[in-house]
Amino acid sequence: MHIYYVIVKKALVNLLNKRSLIICKIIFYFSFYYSSILFYLTLDIVQSPDFEKYYNYFEFYSGSINKTNLEQGNIYFFLSYFFAFIINQLELSLSLNEILNISIYFVNSIIFLFGCIGLIKYISIYKYSARNIYIVFSIICFMPSSVVLRASFKPEIFAFACIGWMLYFTNLFINNKNTYDSLRLALLSSILLTLKISIALIIGFIIFLELLINHKKIK
Secondary structure, three states, X not given: OHHHHXXXXXXXXXXXXXXXHHHHHHHHHXXXXXXXXXXXXXXXXXXXXXXXXHOHHHHHHHOOOOOOOOOOOOHHHHHHHHHHHHHHHHOOOOOHHHHHHHHHHHHHHHHHHHHHHHHHHHHHOOOOOHHHHHHHHHHHOOOHHHHHHHOOOOXXXXXXXXXXXXXXXXXXXXXXXXXXXXXXXXXXXXXXXXXXXXXXXXXXXXXHHHHHHHOOOOO
């Protein structure tokens, strides 16, 4: 009889834990969605620092200028331009300012969410409570640093998007020696290297610290 009681108790506990985890996930995604809409409605990304300088990429892609005279990589700026082009084709009544805000906020939000998921997967490696992780990231969605990332037209948000996934794939490759993980790590590394040198150096230093602290046996 005692054995049946223990089995039923464990089943109930697992069910409650699964439900609470689902609730925490819903809170996180709702926080992300609500914060993204809130920032879009209250902050004008066109007025953000360095916007005029990086707008040269839009003019370059549209053919207005022959070169940007900037050293940053193209992937982040091209994604923003691509969505701005699509929005312009679908809705011609929007002003240029509105098109830029919608497209850049959309791209920034997707990249930010991608980065959050990567960090969540990396932190989960160390057996932290999944519920606590999602609660913390629900709060992070409203932190000032998150506002700056999503309300700016800068490639630094791509660094945030890649760091968690790079740490995660690094751990997977070290533990499993899976070639597929190494290829994904190499792909992210190549994106960062072509994005901005200062970002690549910072991410490289973080990876070095990860290896030094958590994987001391690696030579």
